[in-house]
Amino acid sequence: MTYRIPDSLIAEQNAAGAAALADDYSALGRQLERRGLDIEAITTKVVDFAVAVPTWGVGTGGTRFARFPGPGEPRGVFDKLEDCATIHQLTRATPTCSPHFPWDKVRDTGELAERAKALGIGFDAVNSNTFQDQPGQPLSYKFGSLTHASKAVRDQAVAHNIECIAIGEKLGSKALTVWIGDGSNFPGQSNLNRVFDWYMESLAQIYASLPRDWRVFLEHKLNEPAFYSTVIADWGTSLMAAEALGPQAFCLVDLGHHAPNVNIEQIVSRLIRVGRLAGFHFNDSKYGDDDLDAGSIDPFRLFRVFNELVDAAERGAPGFDPAYMLDQSHNVTDPIESLMDSAIEVQRAYAQALAVDRAALADAQEASDVMLGRRLLKAGFVTDVSPILAEARRRGGGAIDPLATYRASGYRTRKAEERPAAAGSSSGIV
Ligand code: LRH
Ligand code: MN
Ligand code: MN
Numbered sequence: 001m002t003y004r005i006p007d008s009l010i011a012e013q014n015a016a017g018a019a020a021l022a023d024d025y026s027a028l029g030r031q032l033e034r035r036g037l038d039i040e041a042i043t044t045k046v047v048d049f050a051v052a053v054p055t056w057g058v059g060t061g062g063t064r065f066a067r068f069p070g071p072g073e074p075r076g077v078f079d080k081l082e083d084c085a086t087i088h089q090l091t092r093a094t095p096t097c098s099p100h101f102p103w104d105k106v107r108d109t110g111e112l113a114e115r116a117k118a119l120g121i122g123f124d125a126v127n128s129n130t131f132q133d134q135p136g137q138p139l140s141y142k143f144g145s146l147t148h149a150s151k152a153v154r155d156q157a158v159a160h161n162i163e164c165i166a167i168g169e170k171l172g173s174k175a176l177t178v179w180i181g182d183g184s185n186f187p188g189q190s191n192l193n194r195v196f197d198w199y200m201e202s203l204a205q206i207y208a209s210l211p212r213d214w215r216v217f218l219e220h221k222l223n224e225p226a227f228y229s230t231v232i233a234d235w236g237t238s239l240m241a242a243e244a245l246g247p248q249a250f251c252l253v254d255l256g257h258h259a260p261n262v263n264i265e266q267i268v269s270r271l272i273r274v275g276r277l278a279g280f281h282f283n284d285s286k287y288g289d290d291d292l293d294a295g296s297i298d299p300f301r302l303f304r305v306f307n308e309l310v311d312a313a314e315r316g317a318p319g320f321d322p323a324y325m326l327d328q329s330h331n332v333t334d335p336i337e338s339l340m341d342s343a344i345e346v347q348r349a350y351a352q353a354l355a356v357d358r359a360a361l362a363d364a365q366e367a368s369d370v371m372l373g374r375r376l377l378k379a380g381f382v383t384d385v386s387p388i389l390a391e392a393r394r395r396g397g398g399a400i401d402p403l404a405t406y407r408a409s410g411y412r413t414r415k416a417e418e419r420p421a422a423a424g425s426s427s428g429i430v
Helices: 007-034 039-048 077-091 109-119 151-171 192-208 235-245 264-273 299-314 335-354 358-366 370-381 386-395 402-409 411-418
Strands: 096-098 126-128 175-178 215-219 249-254 277-282 323-326
Touching: 007 039, 007 386, 007 402, 039 335, 039 386, 077 096, 077 109, 077 335, 077 402, 077 411, 109 151, 126 151, 151 175, 151 192, 175 192, 192 215, 192 235, 215 235, 215 277, 235 249, 235 264, 249 264, 264 277, 264 299, 299 335, 299 358, 299 370, 323 335, 335 370, 335 386, 335 402, 358 370, 402 411
Parallel strands: 126 175, 175 215, 215 249, 249 277, 277 323
Antiparallel strands: none
């Protein structure tokens, strides 16, 4: 038996914070009531909100310079599941994880499904990986995968994606996320038009293998690893591909995958409009695809994204059903702490967006009252919704203060004993 945080510890820790929380929650309830908002309606929505944890996020990440592993890191997918379950146990916000293959590949997928079930964790989208070569792989992805000039390489990459769907079906997943690193480093290296043809050809084969109740999420990224051109660089290209493929194809927005200063919330709004928003890879960044903890650098941007999401939900935008996932790399923090905090920050942005008086905002916009519109939106952002988030966790059996409870449990020290240090990266990204 491996160590799990006892529910009695959560109860004990919660008992110490319960009175203060009740006090803060009722004060916030009165404040929101004065603004015409019902705290219980917001809390209920927060309770129902979930964001998936990336299995590759629970191991320490790295940069291209170094990786500094921490104690008690997961040695494989079964350990990763345990950490994902712990994040959910304390936050009650992350009931699913998003696996990456072949990183999470095991001999017996049934065993993986069983283990997850026993831990109370489900599976969100499965991610394919044709941006690295794996040991023993017949053909290299050095010059591309789904868009490689060689058909044999493209076929190998297509087959991998089809295998991911087959594994995902056994895990109860309902979506495949496809991100490729394909592109070029120099003008003249490839034909910008031809590579898109190959992308469409390859994706059409993957699409044809999708079960009817599955979706494929096309993830765009401006640059890296390709530094001159990337085949699926932006939401326009992603949308062209999704529309050509058919109704089961959607565009996934990773917050770190855009040009600096791009208005991501407007991209989100446009994708919702055409019914093609797949969902998100949440993270934060200052420069590029930094994969920092969600809400840690620019929480106002995260809020603005959620403002669009709440707007869409409230107007009943057709086909609006985004998948929420985190996609981060934790280099200097305990990954469990970062992922718990990030899930909470995503929930915070959601609750803040729910704390906007939308009727008043619509009136201000109608009247071209710029200052009032700005203030009404900002009023949601500056609302300290922490008591709502803590109350949602408490009601679900989670921790009022997940970080304090996690540290009090000594989980990481226990895992360091149970999991002797493994060499190399558990995420594959170094
Ligand atoms: C690419 C990306 C994509 C990968 C993950 C590891 O930058 O965001 O989602 O699958 O990182
Ligand atoms: Mn991503
Ligand atoms: Mn990324």
